[in-house]
Amino acid sequence: MFYSRLRQSFCASAGGACGRLLHCFCVLLLFLASPCRSQDQNWQIAGTVYDEAGKALPSVTVYLNNTSLGTSTDKAGNFRINVPARYKKAELVASFVGYKPEVKLLQATPDRTANVVFKLDLNNTIREVIIKGKRDKHWRRKWRIFNNGLLGDSPFARQCTILNPESITLGLDEATGRVTATSTEPVLIENLALGYRIRFHMNKFESDGKKTFLSGYKFFESLLADNPEKQQKQLRNRDIAFKDSFRNFLVALSKNNLEANGIEMFTMKTTREFYLTKIPLEREVINGNFTPVTADSVCVFDKTRGNFILHSRYPLLVFQRRLYNSASVFSDYPFKYSQIVLPNAYCLFTDNGWLVTPNGITIHDAWAREGFAEMLPIDHPLPGDDTPQTPVASIQNTRQVKETADLKLPTIESQQTLLDKEGLLQPAAKQDDGLVKPDYVLSVSESDNSGSVFDLLKRIPGLRVTFDGASNTYKVHFTENNTNINASGSFDNTVALMLDKVFYSGAETVVPILNSLTVRDIKSISAVRYGNSAAFGARGSNGILVITTNK
Numbered sequence: 001m002f003y004s005r006l007r008q009s010f011c012a013s014a015g016g017a018c019g020r021l022l023h024c025f026c027v028l029l030l031f032l033a034s035p036c037r038s039q040d041q042n043w044q045i046a047g048t049v050y051d052e053a054g055k056a057l058p059s060v061t062v063y064l065n066n067t068s069l070g071t072s073t074d075k076a077g078n079f080r081i082n083v084p085a086r087y088k089k090a091e092l093v094a095s096f097v098g099y100k101p102e103v104k105l106l107q108a109t110p111d112r113t114a115n116v117v118f119k120l121d122l123n124n125t126i127r128e129v130i131i132k133g134k135r136d137k138h139w140r141r142k143w144r145i146f147n148n149g150l151l152g153d154s155p156f157a158r159q160c161t162i163l164n165p166e167s168i169t170l171g172l173d174e175a176t177g178r179v180t181a182t183s184t185e186p187v188l189i190e191n192l193a194l195g196y197r198i199r200f201h202m203n204k205f206e207s208d209g210k211k212t213f214l215s216g217y218k219f220f221e222s223l224l225a226d227n228p229e230k231q232q233k234q235l236r237n238r239d240i241a242f243k244d245s246f247r248n249f250l251v252a253l254s255k256n257n258l259e260a261n262g263i264e265m266f267t268m269k270t271t272r273e274f275y276l277t278k279i280p281l282e283r284e285v286i287n288g289n290f291t292p293v294t295a296d297s298v299c300v301f302d303k304t305r306g307n308f309i310l311h312s313r314y315p316l317l318v319f320q321r322r323l324y325n326s327a328s329v330f331s332d333y334p335f336k337y338s339q340i341v342l343p344n345a346y347c348l349f350t351d352n353g354w355l356v357t358p359n360g361i362t363i364h365d366a367w368a369r370e371g372f373a374e375m376l377p378i379d380h381p382l383p384g385d386d387t388p389q390t391p392v393a394s395i396q397n398t399r400q401v402k403e404t405a406d407l408k409l410p411t412i413e414s415q416q417t418l419l420d421k422e423g424l425l426q427p428a429a430k431q432d433d434g435l436v437k438p439d440y441v442l443s444v445s446e447s448d449n450s451g452s453v454f455d456l457l458k459r460i461p462g463l464r465v466t467f468d469g470a471s472n473t474y475k476v477h478f479t480e481n482n483t484n485i486n487a488s489g490s491f492d493n494t495v496a497l498m499l500d501k502v503f504y505s506g507a508e509t510v511v512p513i514l515n516s517l518t519v520r521d522i523k524s525i526s527a528v529r530y531g532n533s534a535a536f537g538a539r540g541s542n543g544i545l546v547i548t549t550n551k
Contacts, residue, residue: 043108046080047116049073049094057096057120061186061199063219065091065103066354068196068377070219084379085110088306093201093217094118097185101201101217123184142170145179149207150214152371155518156193156237160373163188163197181205189372194241195224195234198372211368220377232469239383241374246338246367247353249318251382254308254351256295256392262322262512265298266290267314268339281330290317301394302348307356308392311346315339320366322512324499326521326549334502336516339364354378438526438546444519453517457545460527463495474511478529478543495527495543505542514545523548 049060056077063070064083073079083090088108095101099120106114146168151157162168164185171180181202189198199219206213225231242248243261252261269289284290298312316339323336330337341362348357355361440460448456454474458465466475477493494507497514504510528544 041110042085043083043110044080044113045083045090045092045106045116046078046113047118048077049079049096049118049120050077051099052119052121057099060094060096060118060120061219062092062094062118063199065093065217065219066377067379068220068222069379070221083108091217092116093219094120095186095199095201095217095219096120099123103217138172139170142172142179145207145209146170146181146205148209148371149179149205149212150187150371151189151373153369154241154371154373156191156241157371157373159191159193161190161192163190176208178206178208190223191373192223192225193234193237193373194376195222195231195238196377197221197223198375200372212371218375218377238376238380242376242380242383244320244323245353245370245374245376246363247376249367250308250310250349250353250355251351253295253299253310254301254349254353254392256299258295262320264319264321265293265295266317266319267293267298267312268317269314278329278331281333296392299392301392303394305348307348307350309346309348310340310342312340312342313345315341318367322509323366323516324513325366325516326500334500336366338367350378352378352382437528439529441524441526444522444525449519451519453514453519453522456519456522456525457514462529463527463543473507474515475507476511476514476545493542495545496540498544498546500547500549505540517547517549521549523550 047062049057049062051057056073056075058073058075058077060073060077060079061070062073062079062081064081064087069081069083071079071081081092085108090106090108092104092106093101094103100123102118102120104116104118106116143165147162148157150162151160164187167184168187169182169184171182172178173180182205183202187200187202189200191198197220199221200216201218202214202216204213204215224234248261249258249263252258252263258265266285267290269291281290285292293312293316298310298316300309300311301307302309318338318340319333320336320338325334325336328334328337341364343360343362347355347359347361349355442456442460444456454465454476457463457476462478464475464477464479467473468475476495478495492507494505494510496503496505497510498504499513504513524547526546528540528546
């Protein structure tokens with residue numbers, strides 16, 4: 001009995017001590033957790049904008065560079081901006097017509113508001129620019145180069161308008177053909193394709209019609225249409241613009257899922273400029289001039305800086321396998337491609353694909369022609385990706401990059417090239433077009449150029465062309481072909497495609513190629529309703545589109 005009471009007394013005492021200890025431990029955890037939560041909270045920037053005489057300026061645009069995050073000052077010159085927690089640093093710009101813009105670099109302050117004071121000076125170069133801004137006999141030529149260099153050559157460029165061209169002064173170097181541009185105020189670009197009005201404070205612009213260099217500050221104001229259907233189309237266009245962009249390449253690189261995005265990459269010992277005629281890519285790979293590389297062999301994550309590092313001692317050649325390119329220099333790889341040159345061996349970028357340290361990076365070919373017509377703000381939400389991902393390796397700091405960049409690149413045997421991957425051009429798939437006897441030939445006229453290739457295909461009897469909003473893509477198939485009551489919902493009945501005597505099949509390959517073509521690209525188009533089993537077997541059973549382009 002005594003032992004039992006003693007044990008109960010001990011347990012009660014121990015329980016009280018344990019309770020107090022547990023309480024202290026919880027308080028400690030709560031204390032330690034508080035800073036972590038504050039680091040994940042949005043933070044605010046507030047301040048006032050004055051002119052050089054100390055007078056408050058109303059209606060001044062204040063924004064985070066390259067984003068849609070911004071506001072205007074009130075009558076007292078005050079402003080306040082809420083910044084998402086993911087932005088640990090902010091490049092804050094104050095811009096007003098007639099004044100020089102001022103920029104301040106800020107660090108995130110989760111537990112307090114960052115207070116900023118701007119003092120804007122008058123832009124004394126305005127009078128000089130206006131005097132020199134008269135149009136001369138070369139103005140149209142200069143404007144064409146400027147307009148193409150600024151907006152890019154995307155189909156979306158046709159829906160872009162520069163709202164204040166009168167503020168822009170153009171110069172021309174006759175010897176080099178290089179056009180320069182200055183502006184007395186931010187250049188206003190209305191992009192109806194993506195639903196943005198962009199304010200671009202242009203610091204520098206140079207272009208010779210092929211290569212363009214520009215720099216400045218950018219603010220994206222949402223301009224989505226009120227009409228639900230038009231708005232939905234603008235949102236789809238934003239996804240398309242991102243999917244085809246250099247920025248998406250960087251995001252896919254960081255997530256190590258290039259293949260899921262239809263991207264294939266090689267290092268080059270010999271660059272594109274050395275080629276005067278079309279060449280087979282397979283031969284270059286076999287000869288060792290090009291070497292296939294994976295994401296984790298050229299990209300690492302810097303834990304110290306929280307950025308990703310793209311590194312290579314050789315130029316990179318990147319193919320977008322979903323985008324057809326009839327002008328490709330590679331005879332067996334008719335896809336859009338870009339060259340990436342890293343003169344200082346590496347560059348740094350963020351998890352959402354934004355370059356923070358370009359380090360002299362130069363981009364050629366397809367991505368070099370990107371412009372404001374395809375440009376999206378940093379805060380544009382990235383499209384969801386449900387594909388399995390294996391993140392690239394991490395390093396402690398950038399100093400390790402040199403060692404990483406000196407690693408040996410992967411080698412391949414002459415018979416083992418990436419040309420054998422599913423969905424890519426397969427040499428065995430080439431066919432004699434004489435074996436294809438079309439059931440229907442479609443005539444293409446000049447009036448068809450105003451529409452899309454899919455509009456053209458709708459004129460083929462029995463061919464059904466529909467847009468699937470769920471997958472954000474087109475479906476193209478013949479009615480009554482391959483009717484199978486036991487087929488699953490994922491059954492692919494997409495029509496096959498013979499493009500310039502090269503055969504393609506499957507929705508993953510055919511639809512993106514059709515989407516990348518314009519009517520002007522097409523010389524002739526015909527259709528084989530029920531395929532040609534002798535020539536193509538099961539691959540042609542869904543029917544075949546036969547397209548010849550204007551090479």
